[in-house]
Each structure stands twice: as C-alpha cells, then as structure tokens.
Amino acid sequence: MLxxxxxxxxxxxxxxxxxxxxxxxxxNTQTGGDCWRHxxxxxxxxxxFRHLRQALAGxxxxxxxxxxxxxxxxxxxxMPEAYVAGLHFTHHCSGDVDSxxxxxxxxxxxxxxxxxxxxxxxxxxDNKAQxxxxxxxxxxxxxxxxxxxxxxxxxxxxxxSGWPVLNLAKALYTFFEIPLSVVQEQxxxxxxxxxxxxxxxxxxEHAPLKSRKAPKEENQRGRDLELQLLHVAPHVxxxxxxxxxxVQVQLRHDDxxxxxxxxxxxDDELSRILKEVLGEVPSLHHLMFNTFPxxxxxxxxxxxxxxxxGFELCTPPMWxxxxxxxTAARLHASEDTGCAELQSLIYERDIACLVDVGAMxxxxxxxxxxxxxxxxxxxxxxxxxxxxxxxxILRRTASLxxxxxxxxxxxxxxxxxxCWGCEVCHTLTEDYPFGSEGPIMxxxxxxxxxxxxxxxxxxxxxxxxxxxxxAVMTIPKEISGIKETLGSGYEFKLxxxxxxxxxxxxSGWRHSTVLVVATARQV
Numbered sequence: 241m242l243x244x245x246x247x248x249x250x251x252x253x254x255x256x257x258x259x260x261x262x263x264x265x266x267x268n269t270q271t272g273g274d275c276w277r278h279x280x281x282x283x284x285x286x287x288x289f290r291h292l293r294q295a296l297a298g299x300x301x302x303x304x305x306x307x308x309x310x311x312x313x314x315x316x317x318x319m320p321e322a323y324v325a326g327l328h329f330t331h332h333c334s335g336d337v338d339s340x341x342x343x344x345x346x347x348x349x350x351x352x353x354x355x356x357x358x359x360x361x362x363x364x365x366d367n368k369a370q371x372x373x374x375x376x377x378x379x380x381x382x383x384x385x386x387x388x389x390x391x392x393x394x395x396x397x398x399x400x401s402g403w404p405v406l407n408l409a410k411a412l413y414t415f416f417e418i419p420l421s422v423v424q425e426q427x428x429x430x431x432x433x434x435x436x437x438x439x440x441x442x443x444x445e446h447a448p449l450k451s452r453k454a455p456k457e458e459n460q461r462g463r464d465l466e467l468q469l470l471h472v473a474p475h476v477x478x479x480x481x482x483x484x485x486x487v488q489v490q491l492r493h494d495d496x497x498x499x500x501x502x503x504x505x506x507d508d509e510l511s512r513i514l515k516e517v518l519g520e521v522p523s524l525h526h527l528m529f530n531t532f533p534x535x536x537x538x539x540x541x542x543x544x545x546x547x548x549x550g551f552e553l554c555t556p557p558m559w560x561x562x563x564x565x566x567t568a569a570r571l572h573a574s575e576d577t578g579c580a581e582l583q584s585l586i587y588e589r590d591i592a593c594l595v596d597v598g599a600m601x602x603x604x605x606x607x608x609x610x611x612x613x614x615x616x617x618x619x620x621x622x623x624x625x626x627x628x629x630x631x632x633i634l635r636r637t638a639s640l641x642x643x644x645x646x647x648x649x650x651x652x653x654x655x656x657x658x659c660w661g662c663e664v665c666h667t668l669t670e671d672y673p674f675g676s677e678g679p680i681m682x683x684x685x686x687x688x689x690x691x692x693x694x695x696x697x698x699x700x701x702x703x704x705x706x707x708x709x710x711a712v713m714t715i716p717k718e719i720s721g722i723k724e725t726l727g728s729g730y731e732f733k734l735x736x737x738x739x740x741x742x743x744x745x746x747s748g749w750r751h752s753t754v755l756v757v758a759t760a761r762q763v
Contacts, residue, residue: 242279243267243286259288260321267324276328284333287325289345293402295319296351298573300404301543305561308362315359326356330378337388350389351403353382358411365414379415383524386412390522395514399504399542402573406539409528413449418529425531435475440532442469443487447536466491482516483532490541494557496629499636501546501554510541549577551610554637556601556630564600564630571603579604581735581755582683583611585711591619592678597652597668597694598686599623602634602645608683609643620644622674626651626662646675654693668698672706679708691718695725705729705760712756722756730758 247262266275267283276283299318303311316323329349340346357379364371386409389398398405429440446465470491473484492498493505517534518526527535540559547553547568555568571577582604586594596605605623612619623645625631631649638645651662659665674680682698684691691714701707702725710730712722723732735755 242282259291263288263321264324267328269324269327276332281333283325283328287344289348292319292322292325292352293348294573295322296355296408296573297402297404298570300355300407301558301569302561302566304407304559309366312359312362312366315355322352322355323359326352326354326359329353330356330382337385340385341388341392347389347393347398347401347403347405350382350385351405351408353378353385354405354408354411357382357415358408361411361414371415376415379412383412383416387524390524390527395511395522395538395542396504396506399506399544404539406535406542409535410449412528416528422529422531429531434477435472436477436480439469439472439476439480439484442472443483443532446487447533447540449533449536463496466495482513483534485513486510486517486534486537486541490537493541493545494560496556496560497632499545499554499556499633501552501633501636501640503544503546505541514538544572547572547575549607551606551641551643552637553577553603553606554601554633554640556633562627564627567600567603577603577607578685579607581713581737582608582711585681585683585709585757586611586619589681589709590679591681591708593620593622593674593676593680595668595674595680595682596621596623597682597684599625599630599634599647600627601625601630602637602647604683604685605645605647606634606637606641606643609638609645610641613643620674620676621646623647624650624652624666652690652694652697654696658693668694669700670697672698672701680706681709681711682707683711685713692721692725695722699725702726702729705762708760710756710758712758713753714756716752716754719754719756722758726758729761731761733757733759 243259243262243266247257247259263283263286266279269276296319299315303315303318306314330353333349335343340349343349357375360375361371363369386405389405393401426440429437431437432440442465446469469487473488476484489505489510493500493502514522517530527538540557543558545555545557547555553571555571556562556564558565558569558572586608594605594608596608599605602623605621608619609621612621621644623631623634625634625647626649628649631647634645634647637643638647648666650664650666651659653659653662653665653667655667656665668682672680684694686694691712695702695710695712698707702710710726712718714722719734726732733756735757737753737755
C-alpha cells in the first residue's frame, strides 16, 4: 500500500494525518520499523517532493549558522522525513543513471542524498566515529550524480528548481581530500602581503568553508568586511580578475543598503565568467576544490532576493543569519507570505489606517498596500521595524511596485526609559493617530519577547478604545497577557491556525499559533 493511500485512510477525522507523518512511520529504518520492507518500494516511489523541497529550502541556510552538533539536532527535529527520504534514496532506491535522470525529480533525489550525507558526516565527526566504507562508496556515487547534474542542468535550471543543491553540495568535502596543489596555493596566499593575499583572506572570512555563524543583519564587522572586499577586488592581479568579478556581482546582489530585488544575478556576463573559472561544462572538481570559495559564492548568487506575490516583493539574502533571512527562506520555499489572515481582516473591516509593528521586510505591510491599491481603497499603511536594512528592503519594494507604505526604522517600546540597543524608540501612544483621521487597525506578528512591552506602550489608547482593531498573531501562552493589556473595552475572538510555527533555530520549541482579534466595543 502506498503512503498516500495510508494518508487517505483516516479513521479519526478529528486528527489530520500528513504525508510526512505517515512516511516517517512507514519508512523509518530503526529497529522494529519494517513497514518499508513490505510496501513494494513505496519509500522510494511515493515521495512528496514538494513538501521535502519546501522543508530543505526553508531551513538549510539558517541551519548553517549553528555549530555542527546543534545543526544535526535541529535538522532531525525540524525535518526528519527529509533525512529518512535521503537515506532511502542513498541505500534502497538504486538504479542506473538513465533511470535517475528520467525520475520524477532528479535534482530532488540529488539534494536529498546530499542532505543525508551531510548529517551522517556531521554526526560521525561529532561522535568521533569511523566513517563507514559503504557511506564512502555512496558519496562517490553522489559525486558522479552531482557532476552529471552540472552537465545536464544549467545553473539557472538548478536555481529555478528550488532545491538548495549548491548549498548541500558542501557535504562532499567530508569524503574527498583537497588536492595538494590547492592547499599549497592557499598557504601561499594566506601569507601573501599583496592585494591578492588580502583579497584571499577577506574572501574566506566572508564565505567560510565550514559552517559557522554568519554576520548578523547589520553587524558592523560583516558590513566592514564587504566594503573591504569591494575596495580590494579591482586591484587584484589579472589571474584573479574572474574571481574578483564574481565577488563584486555577489556583493551587489546581496547589498543590504541598496537591495538588488532580483530573482538571481545570473546574466550573460556572469555566465561567461563562470565558464572561464569552471569550464564550458562546469567541473565539479573546480567548483569544490578551488583556491577560493566559489561554491559558496555561486550558491549566494543564485538565491533570489525577490519573490512574486502578485507583485515583486523584495527579500533579504537568505544566506545571512537572522529572523528576516529565515522568514525570507520560508516565504520563497512555500511561496506564501503567511499574511492570509491579515488580508482577510482588511477586507472585513472599514479602516482608514493599517499599522504594522514588527513589519520586517514588509511581507504583510506591502501585501496589504497592494490589496488596497487593487481595490481602490485609500488606506494609509504605516510600518515599524527595528532593522534599518529590512526597512530599506521594504522601501525598495514600495518604490518598485508604486505602493503607498510609510516605513520607519524604530523600536516600539513601553516607555522611552526602556529604549535599549536602538537608536530611535517610539511608543504606540506617542505616534497615535499615525497620520490618520479614521479607524485604525494595529497588526502585529509577535510570538513572544517584546510583544507585551510594545502593547503596554499603547495602554492609554486601549483604555479609550482609540484603536478600532488590534490583531496579533502569536502563541497561546500570550493570549491572557494580551487580553489583560487591552482591557474590557475590547471584544476578543480567536482564530486558531492549523499549522505550527518554529520560533527560531535557538529556541528549541515549536508552537501552534493563534490570531487574537480584538475589536473596540464602542465601534
């Protein structure tokens, strides 16, 4: 019986089974789990590639910011079904090259194998265990598949597939040694006092081989590093000019101060440079074992900094660390802004102003502004976000889409005395009426942390029911605090969400979410 059949045979209608749950139950290869042996290859053939692609694309770049042991733990916790699928495609779904290329999703199979290899390698290293000879052979076969993928699929096609193949390809470093000639050249440049040596050292700090914490958004060291690279790149020797050009394109593509807002940076000129570096048919050997981190640069270049959501929504680079980058990755993977509830609310209510607190790069504020414009509704949209780079991305979206959004780079607080770590702080009470003369809706998507402090900064407004609607997407434990802060002047309704939200890579918890909608009683 196929996995999808088991999903459809639901004996308990109140509990909705998912493909991932049934796949894990049947295809887990641990002791006692032998369903996979008797389902006629269902673990190889009845695979939800769309679900697995969304899981990998939504998480792998953020996971790179974690130490290896924690990365393995989080990966198993977030998407165990991807590991199990990778295990089966590595060990049990054998076939020749033609059958792989003719399969439903050859790049998906390759990505899942690479993900399996990476977790196995990290686990082996952290536990100081010996790498199994069988895994070494499997990795050699995956190397061959990766080289064939570079032959039969263009970089544009790999990027368009949505599978983070280039990010996951770094798993192969564990199984193959860097050639001595490359090591010697790296050692020479490491001690070189010329512009070539300086460029080499800066670039490896910018795009390190080993997973480690990327510079946080607006981290001054990260920005200084990028500026230094831009300064030294034009002055390298003729031999390094192609690499310097790739770096310059990547830095422009991922500039936080001047967002590129592009699907990728792969144009004819960059394609020519890549052929010069990697060969007419890209060589996996040259890509992996280059003197410079070409693999990481190429992965970043092919990541989109714009998503089509009825209009062009600019997004931060997904490889950067931070909540905004993580949110962008999930948006690109799922093709969903996560703001359906806000869209539903604004159609239900006659409001003159929408205030989005914690707007990040505008996934909700920009979507709302586009909806207002499409329906000829004159509604003022005001967005508050503490990150200047996110505000700059939002402003870029508004400019390109001719959207009316007023974006402010400020921290919203309870009182000015609590303005810590921010250059500018406001309270809801101070900014009221937000330039509006009509009914105001406050929208917040805050799971915890500053949520209660922000709301308390508007206590005087809530006492007089000066805000028509307050809508907060949050977690259940915050409900009582929201009700207490807003007070009896509001009528509350809860809209429970079917999905769950993972609160950052470091929190260690997954929560169901709820939309708390409070409407002023005097309305």
